[in-house]
Amino acid sequence: MITTERQGNVLVIVSNNPPVNALGQKVRQGLLAGIEAAAADASIDAVVIRCDGTTFFAGADITEFGKPPMGPDLNKVINLFEDSRKPVIAAIHGTALGGGLEVALACHYRVAVPSARLGLPEVKLGLIPGAGGTQRLPRVVGVAAALPMVVGGDPINAKKAAEIGLVDRVVSEGKLPEEAVAFAREVVGKPLPVSSRRTDRLADAVKDPAVFDNFRREQGRKLRGFEAPEAAIQAVKAAVELPFDAGMARERELFLKLMAGDQSKAQRHLFFAERAANKIENLGPGTPLIPINKVGILGAGTMGGGIAMNFLSAGIPVTLLEREQAPLDRGIATIAKNYERLAQRGSLTPEKVEAAMALITPTLSFESLADCDLVIEAVFENMDIKKEVFTKLDAVVKQGAILASNTSYLNVDEIAAMTKRPEFVLGLHFFSPANIMRLLEVVRGAKTLQSVLATAMALSRKINKIAVVSGVCYGFIGNRMLSPRQREAQKLILEGAKPWDVDRVLTDFGFPMGPFQMADLAGLDIGWSKEASKSSTVREVLCERDRRGQKTGKGFYDYDENRRGTPSAEVEEIIAGFIVQSGKPPRAIDDQEILERLLYPMVNEGAKILEEGMAQRASDIDVVWINGYGWPVFTGGPMFWADTIGLAKIVEGLKRHAALLGPEFSLSKLLEDKAAQGGRFNG
Incomplete structure (x- = not known):
């Protein structure tokens, strides 16, 4: 897992811990042994830390979270790097994230290839760095550059890292091992830059402490409701106001408080939930995939064009079909405009935009779809129209190709029955705007082949979607649960609640907007x-x-x-x-009733979805609602939130409101049983 190799007077410590060189116990132990060996060997003048595989250390071993700690502690290891009297150089490729960047920060120098990315993403798990990241980073790059990295959690590229002083040299792609060793020999005998002892980059924040309040104000909307970003600001502020050791103690205090809190538990739950969603019942890793080399899309409107962009950006040719030339031209123009915006923001190079647009073939002819490997219809949400479309597709598109519906509510099995290949039909429910929203509901029909389902899941990863499998039911997972919430919102305003009060309760909870704001927007x-x-x-x-x-x-x-x-x-x-x-007088309705009436029936519907086998696991439901509907991340999703507040509380509230919920409401047996047993939906 950790090996060492001598290159003359340089000792190279190499990690090989696939897939991401996570800093687990054995890796930490190996690094400790390596740096101690270098210190004890008088013939060694410098040390290079690098990793085999596709990446530098991409972070802590998250599977160790919540378990009894096993030594050596990461802080002990990296303190030895920093205290070394011989220069220690981090050689970075792939990603240096979280604990990986903290290792690099404790090294005296950092070299990286141009494609490398560096960051402290702990905030996305409801945490802050726990091994000195909040203390060393501002000392190396300054507070203005450190705050976005620690508080936002997004990585930066090697070029940006070099500009702010985080990387000392950008070296040639593919020549990192030899150029890192050459750099190490250059710095032998020079004064060692020790991150924890630097104060020069903190001077601006010392002179102007308002930098922290200004940052809070600028980022206020993004940070609302989250605990970890505020803790991150406090930790960076400690780097400015306190000696290093006291700042480290403050970082640790804030880290441990977050680790024990509900928000971090929720965000860690989501981290694992998104990965679990790819694991499909009765679908082995060896299931054969259908090659998808060309995709056809029916409909060049907002949804069809957005869907097309996903495949174009992934390098997959798209044939885009419309009934008339004018809407087809508008659709192509909209796609081009969207790509232009991405280029203006720097998200894509002009060359990549040109390459994506070159992959699209506009057409008015159904026959042009004949050789596609996958065809997705994005036409009007009407069963008769969709049946007519699938009848035509079945007659035109080659055998063995997958036919998919982008329906939001309709019965995929009924649509599939219009074809002679129902086993090659499934639902691919994209969320609008389809080129931005990451959620994809993959709807498995009664006759959908395993290979078709496996292909859809593999393809979702290729087009950068988070896919969740749903069974066939009205509204699938997300829209089915949305229905009772919308129904209760309408009832509430006819009982005396104001639309803006209903919306405010949900936005205070953490949603970006409430049901009436959403309706106005749509x-x-x-x-x-x-x-x-x-x-x-x-x-x-x-x-x-x-x-x-x-x-x-x-x-x-x-x-x-x-x-x-x-x-x-x-x-x-x-x-x-x-x-x-x-004929009923309006009544005063407090915020708690509004919250319960809106959210408790959603949890109940989620439980019914699980009872019926329409979702594989409760965490899949959480993934859908967080990635598709704006459910606040820091609660972990509707089912995890229900676990957090207690299922017995949900059941009691539903029974209390049963008369108002109306005859369409029935309590889920699964929810009632779990509540009676003191159980949970998630683990």
Whole structure:
């Protein structure tokens, strides 16, 4: 796992701990032995730390979290690097993340190849660095450069790292071992730069301590609700205000508090949940995959174009089909515009944009899809239309190709039955905007082949999606659970709650928006027909009055020119009229009831999904809701959140509200049984 090799007067300590050279106990022990051996050997003048495989140390061994610690402690190991009287050089390729960057920071020098990325992503697990990252990084690069890395958690590239002083030299790709050794020989005999003893880069923050409050204010929206980012700011501030040892103690104190807290447990749960979602029941690792070399997409609208971009960006040719030339041209133009924005932001090079656009073939002919290996329909959400489309596809597309529906609600088995190859049909439910949202619900039909399912899961990784398998049911996992929440939101406003109070309760909980804000954003007239409208619901009346959401400047809210919404007196008047019609007087509804009425039925529906086998595991449901619907990450998802507050509390609340929840509500037996047994959905 850890080996050493001599190259003249340089000792090279090499880690080979696939897949990511995690800093587990055996690796730490090997590093300790290596640096001690270098210290004891008078013929060794310098030390290089590097890794075999695809990456430098990519972080701590997360499987050790929550278990009794096993020595040596990482701090002990890296303190020996820093205290070495012989220069220690970190040779970085791949990623140096978390504990990996903390190892590099304790080395006297860092060299990296251009493709390397360096970062401290612990905040994404609800933690902060625990081995000196918050103390050494600002001493090396300054507070202004350190804060985004520690608080945001996103890695930076080698070029940026060199610009801020984190990397001492960027070396040739593919020549890291020899160039790192050559660099080590250059610095032999020079004064050693020890990170923990530096104070020069802290001077700006000492002069202007407002840098921390300014950063909080600038990042406020991103950090809202999360505990770890604030702890990270406090830790970096300690690096400025306290001696190194006291700062380390403060870092440790903050780290341990977060480690024991619910938010970190939730975020660590999500980390493992996203990886578990790839493990499919009865689907072995040797399941043969169907080669996908060309993809066809029906529909060049917002959804179809977004879906196309996923494959184009992954280097997979796309044939894009529309019925008429004008919408086809608009779709191609929108894709080009989206790519231009990515290039302007620096997310893609102009060359990559050009390469992606070169892979798209626009067409008005169904026959152009004949040689595609996968065809995805993204047409109007209407069963009759989808049945007609699949009948045509079955007749045109080559045998052995996969046919997929991007339906959000409809029965995939009913769609598959229109073909002579139902075993090659499944649902691929992308979320809008499809080129940005990472969630993909893969809907397994009753006859879907194992190889078809395995191909869809492998392809999802290639196009950078987090895929979750669902069975066939109305709305699958996400939209099925959304339905009871939306239903209760509508009931609440007819009982006396204001739409903005309902929204506020959910945004205070951590959602980016509430149900009425979401409706205004999407457009209240989706599925509404002026000819069929009968003023029978609040939504119908709003649409009849041309209050159709943000696009018309008014919906449930009134909007200004910047699309900022404010409560609407007209909407209050409309709702009041419906309350009068109901014959029931409005009542005061407190925030706790609103929260329970909105979220407890969702947990109940999630439990039913598990009972019916529509989701493989509770954590899959959490992955869907966090990645597709904005459920706050720091709660771990609806099912983990239910575990955290207690299933008995959920059941008690549902029974208390049963009369208001109406005849459509029934309590999940799985939820009731687990609550009675003191059980949990997740582990």
